[in-house]
Amino acid sequence: MATRAVGNFVHCRDCGSEIARSAVSCPQCGGRQRSGAGKSKIAAGFIALFLGGLGIHRFYLGQWWGLFYLLFCWTFIPAVIALVEAIVFFCTSDEAWEQKYG
Ligand SMILES: [Zn+2]
Structure with missing residues (x-):
């Protein structure tokens, strides 16, 4: 392990x-590094896809302003936004997702 790429640690x-x-748990102390508290990208994507118009995916991610989706759901604008967000969620790399919501 003489050389190692920056950013891989x-x-x-x-x-x-x-x-x-990429380690799931720490080899030193055994502490879990991912998935435990992190939110699932796939779950958030599907919630956005089916319930996005009500902002449920935002509540799922712990973002209170999902309330605005609910407030304006009758305009169908949040549904369109959520559809785009679902696509963005699915296209987000696992690393980026972990940094944002992990
Ligand atoms: Zn540790």
Whole structure:
């Protein structure tokens, strides 16, 4: 491991050790690094697809302003926005998603 690409390592959420970005749990302390508290990209995408007009996907992601979707759902504008967001969610890389919502 003489050479390593910058950006492939992150710090453990629990103990701060340098671990591989793709590691599910820390080899030093065993702390889980992903999926535990993180929100599922696929789930958020499907919620946006089917219930996006009501802002449910925003509530799912812990964003209170999903309320505005609910408020304006009768205009069908939130439904259009949610449809675009669903596509964006599905196109977001796992790494970017983890950084934003993980
Ligand atoms: Zn650790």
